[in-house]
Amino acid sequence: MMHTDYPVEAGDFTRAGEASADIKRRLRQLGVSTELLRRVAVASYELELNIVIHSVGGQLSLEVDSQCVRLSSSDRGPGIVDVAQAMREGYSTANDEARSMGFGAGMGLPNMRRNADVFTIDSVPGRGTDIQMLFELA
Amino acid sequence: MRISELITLLDARVLAEGNKADITCGYSCDLLSLVMGRGREGMAWVTVQTHLNVIAVASLGEMACVILPEGIVMEPPILDKAREEGITVLSSPKTAFAICGLMHQQGIPPA
Numbered sequence: 001m002m003h004t005d006y007p008v009e010a011g012d013f014t015r016a017g018e019a020s021a022d023i024k025r026r027l028r029q030l031g032v033s034t035e036l037l038r039r040v041a042v043a044s045y046e047l048e049l050n051i052v053i054h055s056v057g058g059q060l061s062l063e064v065d066s067q068c069v070r071l072s073s074s075d076r077g078p079g080i081v082d083v084a085q086a087m088r089e090g091y092s093t094a095n096d097e098a099r100s101m102g103f104g105a106g107m108g109l110p111n112m113r114r115n116a117d118v119f120t121i122d123s124v125p126g127r128g129t130d131i132q133m134l135f136e137l138a
Numbered sequence: 139m140r141i142s143e144l145i146t147l148l149d150a151r152v153l154a155e156g157n158k159a160d161i162t163c164g165y166s167c168d169l170l171s172l173v174m175g176r177g178r179e180g181m182a183w184v185t186v187q188t189h190l191n192v193i194a195v196a197s198l199g200e201m202a203c204v205i206l207p208e209g210i211v212m213e214p215p216i217l218d219k220a221r222e223e224g225i226t227v228l229s230s231p232k233t234a235f236a237i238c239g240l241m242h243q244q245g246i247p248p249a
Contacts, residue, residue, distance in 0.1 A: 017194030021223075024198060034179070034200075041198040042174050049170075049191075102187045107171035114175070 002026070002064040008051040008073075013101065016052045019060050020044040023071070030064065036135060039115040040069055043133055046108040047073045050131075053098045058128070069135040071116075079125040087113070087121075139246055141203055141226055144182065147240055148205065148230040154217040156226035158202040164241045165249040166234050170195050176249045177201060182241065184234050188212045190219060197223040207234040 004026070006019035024041045032040070044060065051058045051073060058075025080086045086093075087109050094104030113119040116133035123129040139161045145152060162180030167173050168187050177183075177199020184205045185192060193216060196204050203226035206212065211229050212220070220227045230237055242248075 014190055016191055017198070020198055021194065038177070038179075038200065042177070045174055045194070045198050046171065101189055101191060102168050102170040102173075102185075103191075105169040105171040107169075107175060111171060111175050 002030075002062070004062045006048075006060040006062075008048055008058055008060055010052060010055055010057045012052060016049055017045060019048050023060075023062050026062070027064070027069065032069070032137070036069070036137070040071065040135055043112045043115045043135075044071055046111045047071060047131060047133075049103060050108050051075050053094050053103055055129070066137070068117075068137055071133045071135070073129075073131045075128045075130075077126065077128045079127050080121075080123040080129055081125050083121055083123055139241075139244060144203070144205075144241070145228060147244060148228065148232060148237055150205065150228040150230040152226065153206075153212060153229050154220040154225065154227040156203060156220065157224035158226070161202050161246055163249045164238065164246045166238050174199065178249050181249055182246065184237050186210055186234070188216065190216055192216075193219045193223055193225055196220075196225045202226060203228055205230060205237055207232060207237055 023044050055075035056077050061072045063070040089110045090106040092104040092106035098104050117136050118134035120132045161182045164182045166184035168185050179200040181201040182203050206229045209231050
């Protein structure tokens with residue numbers, strides 16, 4: 001059983017991706033297959049960037065046991081008013097700075113849902129957003 | 139195709155040398171989320187984006203190289219990160235359209 005937490009700062013584009021790189025490194029050391037590594041890497045990067053771009057800050061967590069890899073995030077707000085709309089491909093509320101860097105394609109949440117075996121999102125406007133993803137091992 | 143052959147094909151300058159020798163497929167896009175979904179091991183990715191997250195996306199996607207068109211370059215700290223992550227960065231005087239055309243003509247498959 002492994003459990004690691006990564007704090008993620010809002011708007012910090014220079015460190016964005018570091019948590020995902022560490023997650024990938026750890027899973028590779030555990031001997032996770034290349035294809036699963038790729039799926040987890042896509043999902044964790046999107047999760048990490050969502051906190052950087054859309055939240056006021058939060059954290060990412062990695063848990064691994066003999067059955068599965070669990071990726072989760074929890075942020076401190078502002079929360080999503082219409083989750084169904086946020087889940088639609090191409091819909092994004094990213095600001096101009098993020099868009100100028102090539103983010104804000106509206107593919108973040110859809111990419112997560114596509115790559116995870118189980119995806120759940122809970123959001124309370126004014127409170128924050130929690131996302132959980134499960135990836136089955138073998 | 140070997141990266142060394144790609145350099146000649148595209149008349150490219152090596153801005154950072156990585157650790158993969160072969161290209162498996164090609165792709166061109168500047169929206170990182172689309173690239174993330176497409177990323178394949180050994181991919182050659184053509185983009186005009188030059189910031190740090192380009193290297194993060196290339197590395198997480200196990201790509202072989204990033205190709206900057208129209209003589210675009212990256213800042214030294216970004217290139218340092220590329221070397222650290224083993225990603226080759228090339229700068230070609232050709233347009234993204236011409237680069238993709240040449241790669242396609244040489245039989246490099248789409249991602």
